[in-house]
Amino acid sequence: MTHPSRHKRKKKWHSLYIWHRYVGLLAALLTLLLAVTGLALNHYTALGLGKRHIQNEWLLDKLNITAPATANGFRSHGHQAVLLEPWLWLDNKQIAGEYSKITGLVSLDGMLILSTPGELQILTMQGELIDRLRSQDGLPNAIRRIGRTESGRLVIENPLGQFQADQDILNWTSLNVDASWSRAFAPDATTLIQLQLRWRHQSLSWGRLILKLHSGRILGDKGVLIMDGAAILLLFLSVSGFWIWLRVRLRKNKKTR
Amino acid sequence: MVALLLSVGNTVFARGVYQDPVAFVQEAFDGKPPAARILWLTSDIRPVAEKILSHKPTTRRVRYWASRQRSVWILDEIGKDQPITVGIIINQGKLEKIKILVFRESRGDEVRYPSFTDQFTRASLTDEYQLDQTVDGISGATLSVRAVKKLSRLALYYHNKITVSHDSP
Numbered sequence: 001m002t003h004p005s006r007h008k009r010k011k012k013w014h015s016l017y018i019w020h021r022y023v024g025l026l027a028a029l030l031t032l033l034l035a036v037t038g039l040a041l042n043h044y045t046a047l048g049l050g051k052r053h054i055q056n057e058w059l060l061d062k063l064n065i066t067a068p069a070t071a072n073g074f075r076s077h078g079h080q081a082v083l084l085e086p087w088l089w090l091d092n093k094q095i096a097g098e099y100s101k102i103t104g105l106v107s108l109d110g111m112l113i114l115s116t117p118g119e120l121q122i123l124t125m126q127g128e129l130i131d132r133l134r135s136q137d138g139l140p141n142a143i144r145r146i147g148r149t150e151s152g153r154l155v156i157e158n159p160l161g162q163f164q165a166d167q168d169i170l171n172w173t174s175l176n177v178d179a180s181w182s183r184a185f186a187p188d189a190t191t192l193i194q195l196q197l198r199w200r201h202q203s204l205s206w207g208r209l210i211l212k213l214h215s216g217r218i219l220g221d222k223g224v225l226i227m228d229g230a231a232i233l234l235l236f237l238s239v240s241g242f243w244i245w246l247r248v249r250l251r252k253n254k255k256t257r
Numbered sequence: 258m259v260a261l262l263l264s265v266g267n268t269v270f271a272r273g274v275y276q277d278p279v280a281f282v283q284e285a286f287d288g289k290p291p292a293a294r295i296l297w298l299t300s301d302i303r304p305v306a307e308k309i310l311s312h313k314p315t316t317r318r319v320r321y322w323a324s325r326q327r328s329v330w331i332l333d334e335i336g337k338d339q340p341i342t343v344g345i346i347i348n349q350g351k352l353e354k355i356k357i358l359v360f361r362e363s364r365g366d367e368v369r370y371p372s373f374t375d376q377f378t379r380a381s382l383t384d385e386y387q388l389d390q391t392v393d394g395i396s397g398a399t400l401s402v403r404a405v406k407k408l409s410r411l412a413l414y415y416h417n418k419i420t421v422s423h424d425s426p
Contacts, residue, residue: 170295
């Protein structure tokens with residue numbers, strides 16, 4: 001007959017085994033997810049995860065990737081610039097960078113001038129960048145609108161007044177002139193739908209998705225708690241595993257003595 | 258914890274505007290800069306600029322200020338992720354001064370110290386579009402060093418392409 005305290009200890013010991021086993025099973029799934037996503041993130045650049053975007057409509061719907069409902073744009077001589085925040089398209093070509101507002105588009109001497117409150121971009125008719133002007137280049141700040149004079153000079157308006165550019169669009173002179181100002185327009189439904197589709201297809205990179213999976217943020221705050229739980233389970237497993245190993249070893253040592 | 262705070266501090270302090278580009282141009286011409294001019298990157302200039310930068314130039318024209326044999330260039334180049342704005346003065350085909358004006362990267366700002374930038378003084382361009390004098394790198398700032406070296410070579414090349422006017426400032 002076994003001693004009651006020894007029996008108790010054995011039972012306790014057995015339950016630790018069982019806990020270790022089931023916690024291990026539970027943690028295995030999350031560990032697998034952490035390991036696979038962690039490996040992918042470690043090779044983020046090599047795998048091009050930041051540059052490859054998710055195109056699958058079903059997945060994008062599930063992840064609530066929704067393009068802005070409205071866009072605003074400007075037209076000039078058969079060209080149009082449309083902003084679907086934060087991205088900007090000139091005709092069908094996307095203009096590099098992120099934008100929150102555009103203030104005009106003017107065609108001048110075979111070039112297109114695109115303005116935002118703090119910047120002028122001089123572009124070829126094909127949308128290639130010729131030059132970019134900012135306040136550090138002497139450009140008057142906070143541009144409200146742009147236009148062109150009858151003589152073909154660029155004019156901008158900001159809270160301080162109107163400024164006319166020289167021929168090279170380098171130097172500015174403060175003066176009031178009659179100008180034909182660039183006017184905003186709302187893109188038609190077909191253009192808007194096409195741009196919304198493009199917007200969705202470049203909104204979420206594989207890198208961001210994997211990072212969300214890794215941190216659990218894909219499920220919001222709950223997901224983070226689940227991943228915290230996984231970390232706690234792993235901590236428990238390492239402690240219980242070590243304890244089981246130590247006990248077995250001590251027992252063996254006792255027997256050999 | 259101290260190491261963490263120091264590393265965060267370094268990241269924060271690395272970024273900054275060290276001199277307004279307009280002020281750099283003003284200073285270069287003792288407060289009386291000439292009007293800005295344009296160098297168009299024509300089909301003969303673009304391939305060389307591309308070779309120096311190891312990528313296509315982002316714009317098709319470059320602004321500069323010149324008087325007599327001196328020219329001033331404000332150029333941008335990406336170090337790792339962000340553009341570094343550099344002011345460069347060339348005098349008679351040799352680098353007179355190079356200064357980091359805006360540093361936007363999170364690390365590698367050691368390139369702004371005179372101990373680094375002074376190495377460029379009096380450097381000119383070889384026929385292979387390389388600097389004719391050695392510039393020592395900085396460990397931990399390799400990409401920033403590379404960007405500054407490229408811009409110095411580019412400014413020297415552009416300077417050689419312009420016809421510097423002999424107007425007084």
